Amino acid sequence: MRTPLILLATAAFAASTAHAERADREKEIAVVADHSAGDEVSKTLTFEGNVVVTQGTMRITASRVTIKEDPQKYKFLVATGSPVTFREKRENSSEWIEGNAQRAEYDEKNDKLHLYDKAHVKSGGNEVNGDYINYDMKKETTEVAGAPPGAKVQAPSRVKVIIVPPKRDADKKGAPANPPVDLKPDAGKQ
Secondary structure (H helix, E strand, O other): OEOOOHHHOOHHHOOOOOOEOHHHHHOOOEEEOOEEEEEOOOOEEEEEEEEEEEEOOEEEEEEEEEEEEOOOOOEEEEEEEEEEEEEEEEOOOOOEEEEEEEEEEEEOOOOEEEEEEEEEEEEOOEEEEEEEEEEEOOOOEEEEEOOOOOOOOOOOOOOEEEOOOOOOOEOOOOOEOOOOOOOOOOOOOO
């Protein structure tokens, strides 16, 4: 099911999301964990135990975070936990994007975020749940499924989406004062 919902700017995992605080991208990233190990040959850095990643308003918690860098300096991040949680303030809004999943993967080169197993994202009153959420930031598309692609499951769970209608004030002519909410994510507007 393709679901282009504005609330699915779930890429709070990557500070470069379209709907998250843009100023966050310019701030330093701080990682706190019980243990860290790096491998210069494989260009891999691993954090384990009560991992907390912050950058501006963005905050991620996980049991383990692995960051691998390719030869072009693009990063691929994998966070696992019980669950992985994230929270980030939306651009030009007092609302927050919040979510969790058992595993989160971010591919910086392709600008894609994948949330696996009991994935849940909330923004304002809007929510989406599924066992797999894929957000493609370049194409501005979201896919929510009861199971990840290619997964062999006997009975995949179902997708659940809750959309809160906007409050509308009728003007003198009877037309709504507030335009309807555009459900398509738009990287350039907020």
